[in-house]
Amino acid sequence: MAKKNESILDLLALFPWWISVALSGISYLILKYFIPSIEIQQKGPADMTYMLFKGLANAAPSLAPIIALFLLIPAPISVINSWRKRKLLDKQESIDTVRNLNWKEFEELVGEAYRRQGYTVYENTSAGPDGGIDLTLKKNGELILVQCKQWRNIKVGVEKVRELYGVQISQNANRSILMTSGFFTQEAKNFAANKPIDLIEGPQLLEFIKNVQRDRKAVPTVTKASVVCPECGSEMVLRTARKGANVGQQFWGCSRFPACRAIKNYEG
DSSP states (O other): OOOTTOOHHHHHHTSOHHHHHHHHHHHHHIIIIIHHHOOOOOOSTTOHHHHHHHHHHHHHHHHHHHHHHHHHTHHHHHHHHHHHHHHHHHTOOSHHHHHTSOHHHHHHHHHHHHHTTTOEEEEOTTOOTTSSOOEEEEETTEEEEEEEEOOSSSOBOHHHHHHHHHHHHHTTOSEEEEEESSOBOHHHHHHHTTSSEEEEOHHHHHHHHHHHHTTOOOOOOOOOOOEEOTTTOOEEEEEEOOSSTTTTOEEEEETTTTTOOOEEEOOO
8 A cells, every 4th residue: 555645656666667667668659659649629719628638749749758767767766676675585594683674674574475476465655563454465366465563572462363354354355464573372373263364473484484595385384273271281172062052153172082171262
């Protein structure tokens, strides 16, 4: 999404360089040759439409090189940005180097990693360090929303996952990804279980980046929920009630069932 006062040059700088070049060439041809070749009939000596168009047609050839050059300005900026993002990804060596990035660099790093995997990546330039959808991914007809949390010392809580899920539903996205260089709380993992939300923690993100650096087809490993049994400490699994008053409802049951029959409510 564009900033409120963002100009066409700012927008073009976000796209690949060839888009500016193509737009520049098309505008030149239209102004230089197409508009002057159009003929319209004058309906009278006071026909303002005819007079305005005639003035535009006469001025268009002179404006063509000026506007074409103006639209070329974002091309080198786009090339520099693309080079900078590639270098940003290539120089990551550990989770510490990732965590030392600022929030904007972190978003660009994630976007570049997905871009190299063949996704079309749209960056949200209006988002701040802690709000909004940061990236929109498209590939094979799938729409994916990405939110990046550059949190080093605080675990990402369930409220952020809930917010992302709400935006995902409102935008009819196929799925969403919440990416952090840190970790998620257990409650956040529990909420994301069995929902089209991928939670990617620091170690999984680093593994993803390393595979991309090696030019491998990579999909980041998703952080799975791990609910601990309050009775025996074993891992709990998500089950669905097959009978009784709560038939069809999901709940957490101990993986050691029937040796341990502890259950916990599932808040999905």
